[in-house]
Amino acid sequence: MRQHTRANGIRRKAGRESPYGRSESGERVGSERESAEPISYEPISYLGMRPAPFASLPSAMCPAPLPCHTGYMSTSHTIPIAVSARNLSKTYAGESPVQALRDISIDFERGKFTAIMGPSGSGKSTLLHTLATLDAPDPGEQTSVQVKGVELTGLKDAALAEFRARNIGFIFQAFNLIPTLTAAQNMELPLGLAKMAVDTIWRDELVRTLGLEDRLKHLPSQLSGGQQQRVAIARALLPRPAVIFADEPTGALDSATSAEVLGLLQQASREQGQTILMVTHDPLAASYADRVLLLKDGQLAGGLEAPTQASVLSALARLGD
Numbered sequence: 001m002r003q004h005t006r007a008n009g010i011r012r013k014a015g016r017e018s019p020y021g022r023s024e025s026g027e028r029v030g031s032e033r034e035s036a037e038p039i040s041y042e043p044i045s046y047l048g049m050r051p052a053p054f055a056s057l058p059s060a061m062c063p064a065p066l067p068c069h070t071g072y073m074s075t076s077h078t079i080p081i082a083v084s085a086r087n088l089s090k091t092y093a094g095e096s097p098v099q100a101l102r103d104i105s106i107d108f109e110r111g112k113f114t115a116i117m118g119p120s121g122s123g124k125s126t127l128l129h130t131l132a133t134l135d136a137p138d139p140g141e142q143t144s145v146q147v148k149g150v151e152l153t154g155l156k157d158a159a160l161a162e163f164r165a166r167n168i169g170f171i172f173q174a175f176n177l178i179p180t181l182t183a184a185q186n187m188e189l190p191l192g193l194a195k196m197a198v199d200t201i202w203r204d205e206l207v208r209t210l211g212l213e214d215r216l217k218h219l220p221s222q223l224s225g226g227q228q229q230r231v232a233i234a235r236a237l238l239p240r241p242a243v244i245f246a247d248e249p250t251g252a253l254d255s256a257t258s259a260e261v262l263g264l265l266q267q268a269s270r271e272q273g274q275t276i277l278m279v280t281h282d283p284l285a286a287s288y289a290d291r292v293l294l295l296k297d298g299q300l301a302g303g304l305e306a307p308t309q310a311s312v313l314s315a316l317a318r319l320g321d
């Protein structure tokens with residue numbers, strides 16, 4: 001049996017369809033969106049930006065270097081592309097420069113939960129950071145990063161920050177909580193910055209599911225690593241962003257809490273159409289995803305659909321050969 005059925009173990013309130021934002025009466029409460037309609041992926045004009053044409057290119061026009069049939073890039077356009085990169089490279093400058101990403105082209109469909117795996121130093125965190133626009137890729141004429149069809153390369157910091165606040169949740173490997181804010185304040189900070197209302201029912205659900213009820217008034221320094229990670233997860237999930245980037249989100253968690261978190265991510269993708277990109281080194285965590293992408297030496301090195309723990313383990317073993 002697939003491991004992700006464990007997501008059914010998520011605690012749910014009676015009478016609710018899912019932990020994703022309907023009140024007992026079935027109404028969405030305090031959310032930016034009025035209804036539980038799937039997230040819109042209509043081409044949008046954001047801050048005056050025009051959506052670039054990539055998402056609607058016929059597959060025959062998919063740019064090199066990877067052939068479209070590898071599955072790295074979309075061949076059909078019935079499912080909208082939530083995140084797309086073309087010719088993405090990243091070099092860390094310095095005395096001995098490191099090329100962390102080498103010419104990566106890839107699509108992530110809306111509502112898909114992808115696990116990204118590979119050896120330490122293979123570029124997983126760098127890929128997540130550049131796709132989430134937290135770090136700039138090497139400049140290049142063909143280089144493109146799009147989220148929800150909006151071309152993000154070359155945008156100014158303020159426009160990027162606003163786009164991220166409204167569309168992207170990021171769970172950092174090192175948590176990145178604000179040390180002077182309590183757990184509750186940290187959780188609600190992105191919503192405050194985006195001037196969005198807090199969905200208190202969803203917040204309370206997250207707090208309960210993540211076991212943070214007794215820790216809301218604590219500062220990060222008063223929390224264990226696992227508790228800080230759970231606050232960071234709640235912070236990313238609370239605004240229900242269209243895309244969630246998670247860098248080893250279960251690295252500091254015990255197995256029961258890991259299962260809860262992975263179940264939350266799985267439900268976010270299946271029930272809300274949120275797109276999840278999760279870096280993990282754990283085959284069990286990866287088995288919750290719809291597909292696994294393998295990275296090696298800053299390049300895509302294969303992938304798996306409908307991964308199981310066993311298929312992930314053997315793919316990782318082949319990668320090491």
Ligand SMILES: Nc1ncnc2c1ncn2[C@@H]1O[C@H](COP(=O)(O)OP(=O)(O)O)[C@@H](O)[C@H]1O
Nearest residue numbers: 092098100118119120121122123124125126127
């Ligand atoms: N800020 C940085 N400055 C210089 N090199 C870096 C920096 N961040 C990462 N690297 C290097 O880039 C490569 C990829 O790193 P990273 O993306 O963190 O890999 P992973 O997440 O797969 O472990 C590694 O060789 C790492 O040492």
Ligand SMILES: [Mg+2]
Nearest residue numbers: 124125126173
């Ligand atoms: Mg990393």
